[in-house]
Amino acid sequence: MATHAGGLTATCPVRVQGLVRGFGDRTVLDGLDLEVGAGEFVALLGRSGSGKSTLLRALAGLDGDVTGSGLVDVPVNSSVVFQDARLLPWQRVLDNVVLGLRGSAASERGRAALAEVGLAGRERAWPSELSGGEQQRVALARALVSEPELLLADEPFGALDALTRLRMHDLLRELCARHRPAVLLVTHDVDEAVTLADRVLLLDAGRIAVDLAIDLPTPRSHRQPQFLAYRESLLRALGVDPTEG
């Protein structure tokens, strides 16, 4: 679907209807419906094993060997950020960024994307010479350099330390504000979801159980009372008592 002209389709780049996915006898997604608007930042929460990654892989078209049915309508130009940076170790940083690009301007666009994530000057480095956070920034640059209409991110900061993760939140918010892709961020971190997203979805029993719009000005802070209210209601929905711990 590459419709850019007006109408409903242009405002809703992602449309999923009656999505069913299963592994063997176990049904993971059971008739799931989902819409994500253009430029909308959606965070997807769920307990471990609730099918968050399965949904994301279905949207990314990376689940060819899985049985299932349903309608999945996503833009052709979409990018994936994985939990691991997944850089090719035998390609230099710039070559990793422009891997999916074609044309003569690829190198220029790659340099610009690297500068955007704060890695100007590291174009010739090998991935193994970068820290974990830097590697994930290269992965972000690679995902955004093609100016995707949809960015799919599967717990992209899960393997980073807490401090690096906070910096990455700022960077991701900044990048998304500039490029305005629709975003589906899979995470298990309620704070991360409330901090970043316009809308938080909670996946349970194979369907969207909670659909919560986050109406808070950015930058958001844990100290805002409304932030805490959102956090509490999401934690409760996840079956965690927020007063503990």
Place this chain on the structure above:
Amino acid sequence: MTASVLTRPRTATAPAGKPRRRLKPGRPIPFGAAVGPLLLLAAWALGSATGWLDSRTLSAPWTVVTTAGDLIADGRLQDNLAVSARRAALGLAIGTVIGTVLALVAGLSRWGEAVLDGPIQIKRAIPALALVPLLILWLGIGEQMKVTTITLGVLVPVYIHTHNGLRSIDSRYVELGESLRLRRAVFLRRIVLPGALPGFLLGMRFAVVGAWLALVVVEQINSTSGVGYMMDLARQYGQTDVIIVGLVLYGLLGLLSDGAVRLAQRRALSWRRTLAD
């Protein structure tokens, strides 16, 4: 005064307690690869000088050197070496190309693997020497048979290691290629070939040595030129010095070509950090 200034950092960095156990092999020894061969050479020279080694069994190193000089002076060594090198290079080139192409076909398609892998594994179990009688019947005793034998010896290690390299490429990188919608040609060039390169280069190390080994086999059968022929002729006249010259030559050629591949390996795989670095 100067001395005390110089020694200060050493005392400062000295470990307070028991030194930590190092699990890496340690710092490389300069010219470490030459140590073993030099020891061997020393033992040989010593044995010949003391008369412990009979010159009819094994000529002294200095006799070998003068014989080599004579062989070079009358041009026999160069001529035979040129013929041998041409055979080895031709067989190596053809075998490498065939081995790599077969590995790519078998590594990238299930059908290719089903059709090709079995026969090559069977070929692997048959020594090059055992095929020579059949190849002589088919191709005669000319250059064609010799190059074919070398080719067959080369393509097996190239195939085995390249195929293994291909198969061990992390499937996450394949998934990455899918998510970036890479065209097949780009996928091959950026992910498959570099991913299989370590395996291919390991195969090449076996292949270059294998090429010289196969050469020995074919040159000592019905040959009228080449280093192997020179050695076989020397056997008939009991000239151990000429045989040793041939052996040393084979050894040097194998060592040099292996060194060349290792150099290429270090250049091409500079992105890797391994235990040996």
